[in-house]
Amino acid sequence: MQTVSPPVIGFTLDYEEIQTYSKLPWYALRDNYMASVAQAGGIPIGLPHEVALVDAYLDLIDGLIVTGGNFDIPPSYYSDEPQHATVITKDRRTQFEFAITRGAIARNIPVFGICGGQQLLNVVLGGTLIQHVPDVFPDGLAHEQPNPRTEAGHDVSIAPDTLLYRIIGKESVAVNSAHHQAVATVPDGVIVNAIAPDGVIEGIEYPAHPFCLGVQWHPEYHITPADTALFSALVGASRQYHTQKLAA
Numbered sequence: 001m002q003t004v005s006p007p008v009i010g011f012t013l014d015y016e017e018i019q020t021y022s023k024l025p026w027y028a029l030r031d032n033y034m035a036s037v038a039q040a041g042g043i044p045i046g047l048p049h050e051v052a053l054v055d056a057y058l059d060l061i062d063g064l065i066v067t068g069g070n071f072d073i074p075p076s077y078y079s080d081e082p083q084h085a086t087v088i089t090k091d092r093r094t095q096f097e098f099a100i101t102r103g104a105i106a107r108n109i110p111v112f113g114i115c116g117g118q119q120l121l122n123v124v125l126g127g128t129l130i131q132h133v134p135d136v137f138p139d140g141l142a143h144e145q146p147n148p149r150t151e152a153g154h155d156v157s158i159a160p161d162t163l164l165y166r167i168i169g170k171e172s173v174a175v176n177s178a179h180h181q182a183v184a185t186v187p188d189g190v191i192v193n194a195i196a197p198d199g200v201i202e203g204i205e206y207p208a209h210p211f212c213l214g215v216q217w218h219p220e221y222h223i224t225p226a227d228t229a230l231f232s233a234l235v236g237a238s239r240q241y242h243t244q245k246l247a248a
Contacts (some may be wrong), residue, residue, distance in 0.1 A: 004246065007062035007238035009042040012100070012117070014069045015049060015093050032220040033067060033114075040228075040235040049096035054103050062245070063211075063238030064104040066097055068115030068218065072181055075131060078123045084131035086180060098124055110211035110237040112230070115179055118214030122204055126187030133182050133200060140198035145177045150221050153177035156202040162193040163205045163213055167233040168226040175202070175217035175224075182216060211237035 011034065013027040021028070027048060034044035047057050071090040075083050077098075097117075101124045104111050113121035119129055130136050133143050145153030152174035158165045165171075183201040186192060194203030194215065206212035211234065219227030 007242040009063040010061035036231045040231040042235040062242040063110040066113045066117030078128040113214035121214045128184040156194045164193040173226045
């Protein structure tokens with residue numbers, strides 16, 4: 001009996017030019033992202049920002065995780081101007097992430113957007129963003145939580161009859177919070193599956209796709225079993241895609 005290899009999960013990487021690790025530009029990703037996939041039974045790999053290689057990457061991977069980072073999507077991507085003073089962009093990274101996320105969706109490859117990755121996923125699908133949450137929710141929660149990311153910042157409510165609810169199995173879960181932007185509007189075909197007590201959108205999904213999900217928090221810190229369940233679900237969906245790809 002032939003053994004099927006574990007699914008390969010591609011990660012989008014951060015890109016830095018600050019002279020810390022190296023005097024030349026360098027890629028980076030926290031270990032807990034990749035460790036989360038490895039622990040769930042997948043093979044994690046990083047994807048350098050080479051748009052010309054997107055099709056080759058998509059041939060290789062069985063799942064895609066779009067990660068967060070200390071930067072924002074240019075407002076022009078969702079037809080919003082002017083750019084808020086707090087917005088920091090990384091144009092090469094965004095160009096690559098758009099290309100590979102669109103390609104993954106077109107191929108029905110499982111996609112999981114985390115924090116800024118959820119925001120990018122929403123824009124790729126046709127939605128818009130809040131450029132600076134405190135401007136829209138002046139009396140809202142501290143979405144840039146002051147306590148460590150390894151602790152909860154607030155709870156979120158999970159909508160029933162959603163993929164997210166089926167994964168987590170609860171109507172409410174504690175999450176960490178590290179963002180100054182958020183989803184503003186979702187496009188047709190995309191549903192909101194989680195919301196914070198102040199009304200900020202915390203999760204989205206695209207039911208027309210086998211597994212296309214975003215959350216605004218950082219489950220790679222595993223502050224509750226719900227976070228671990230999200231990576232298990234992504235790897236499970238990627239394993240199913242891998243098996244179907246082999247059978248095709």
